Amino acid sequence: MKKYSIIALIAWVFPTMTIAQETTLKIATFNVSMEALNYVAHKRGEAPNISGKTLTKALASDHQQIKNIAEIIQTVNPDIILLNEFDNQNNDHQDLKAFISHYLNKNQNGKTAIDFPYYYQGSVNTGVNSGMDIDGNGEKGKLPGDGYGFGYFPGHFGMALLSKYPINVDQIRTFQHFKWHDMPNALMPIDPESNKAWYSQQVWQKLRLSSKSHWDVPVEVNGKTIHILASHPTPPVFDGPEDRNGKRNHDEIRFWQDYISPGKSSYIYDDKGNKGGIKAKQSFVILGDLNATTVDGNAIKAGISSLLNDDKIQDAMPQSQAGEKHSPENAHGKYHTAFWRMRVDYVLPSVSGLNINNSGIFWPAETDESYRLIKDRKASSDHRLVWLELTTKN
Template sequence: MKNSILSITITLALTYMSTAQAERLKIATFNVSMEALNYQSPQNRETATVSSNALQVALESNHQQIKNIAEIIQRVNPDIILLNEFDNQHNNEDNSHQALKTFSKHYLNKSQNGQKAIDFPYYYQGQVNTGVNSGYDLDGNGTPGVLPGDGFGYGHFSGHFGMVLISKYPIDVKNIRTFQYFKWRDMPNALQPIDPTTSKPWFSPQAWQDLRLSSKSHWDVPVEVNGQIIHILASHPTPPVFDGPEDRNGKRNHDEIRFWADYISADKSAYIYDDKGDKGGLKPLAPFVILGDLNASSVDGNAMNAGISSLLAHVDIQDAMPNSEGAEKHTQDNINAKHHTAFWRMRADYVLPSKMGLTIKDAGVYWPTEDEDTYRLIKDRAASSDHRMVWLDLLLNNK
């Protein structure tokens, strides 16, 4: 009898441990700089010579920067990760995802510098607005329809600076919502840029009617983890710079970030429509994680910090404020330095889970210090990226 009770106790304990382990989830975001300009010399970066195939060529050359990116991913070992600045060379026109498949097979699936190979059997690589020609003079240089400045998102070709979500857990593809075509003008109180020299709107009336909010896209990707759905809310807003006193990029960055704050707010999301025409935001009580290089900080940089500040302060969001010793040492005269996620000294990349359904267990920024061997992986942009991977270790609460 005692042996039977002991056996049952051990079985229950092992079952509990297994369940607890299965519920533990590491989610990350990483701007990997795997975009065409990173693989071409500065003198070959004119529009006509920036090739949409540059990433694929680099992948086929056993490129050290890409090997380092893969090694970082293997070392951190996330379950779900958003990769920003990963070129979608045909922007899904042929649905081949060639570069992504090459990266997975020849880099992630192979040990890098002794690390355990890693596999992400599920992915979503949707279309983006970067390099999609608007036909308008969006950059104000007097010539309409010329890339990269006149794309719906800045890019030298359709799919430039794209993004991809890769996952160890199944993606509910049928219920993905995308907002690539959502018009900026349809956001209530949108921050329409004004030319201060004329006091008139920066964009022509026709351009403003057609201009999309997302510089890349906004995605709501449901991922199924042990029978429960987590909504990955992925984006990569435009940098709030490279413009003029009209601050068109700063205002767009603000509103791209605001989109998520509205999307998760039942009282503010009624205006939102997705690319299928379905209206409204995220369903109440649905667990979510906002991921991406948001190109904004509430305390550093040139962004209109009201946008990111409002998101971080949202009643339904947790902010673990990940940090690293490497970042702190990189900028020793900045009190915010330990939270920086970019080489250029700012917190730009975020993993923001909902309070509903998720508990933060640990958080970090992959930023080795100069005295560590792994510093070779991040010593400069050529080594990997000018951004660092940000990750959170989460516990998925049972229903």
């Protein structure tokens, strides 16, 4: 009698059923710091760009910084990557398409070209004018401080997700418009001198939680769905004793912990009005520059610490020897993901459905030929690309 494997028999009985295959893939996050293009122009004595066209012009000019960023991505060769601080002018995706076709699709310095046939680049809160006095300077509707997120134009400091695997566009959930005050026990900023709310009642009722956006992007990997949970919380600095940015950073991070916890997520609503978080046992990866670390900086550490210690999450704690040498005085230097000596960029997979094989931070040593790619901010970014190699499991 001829023997058949269980999978073969299932496929024969249910020919239209999709059988999830075990797949090994690499998932990365990279704050590409395209804002550095505006920074360089400003340092030359020019007015800061507020039109959003700086990136467009740079992409059309065979720009060395962008070529270096593309070379870094080609070197690591991720299957899925989140780009933070990639502007999204007018939501037309032309800059992202140009980056893919003119830089990633072309070999950089001998590296193999890389293609991402699928991408998602939704709108964000940065530079979206609220018409209110959010920054408390007495003026209403003046960018960048009165945007729902700090920015000079809509889409400034945006995000983009690139993938070699199909994205289930119809099932994407975004939380750009979720109001901060709708989070139970939200850390409302308080003026320590008056002991009153720092924001006016009008601002507090309308202020959105996410400084950019929170996205749940389902990616279909050989019959298995992996939910990419992408965000870029505000830096916990550039404020005062009320710590409004620190508290917002904390709650932006806490949002994800509530989202992955069925017992805590009922208050959450997405931009289509659907409520709740991710279902139990679904596979996910939290990606992004979270602007917080458990050991350094001004962030309220309870937020990031609670997330990293959640029993539904795996933290591989990627490291690099070059990062360690960059901060010899800091015992945590090997975990740093930014030139300015902190761990802020994270790839955090779920325990459910995913195994970690390997991890790393792209941080070449000074003696390495590729050090030229990260030697300073003008070379590429002040952040490092962080990656994990994962294997899906049924």
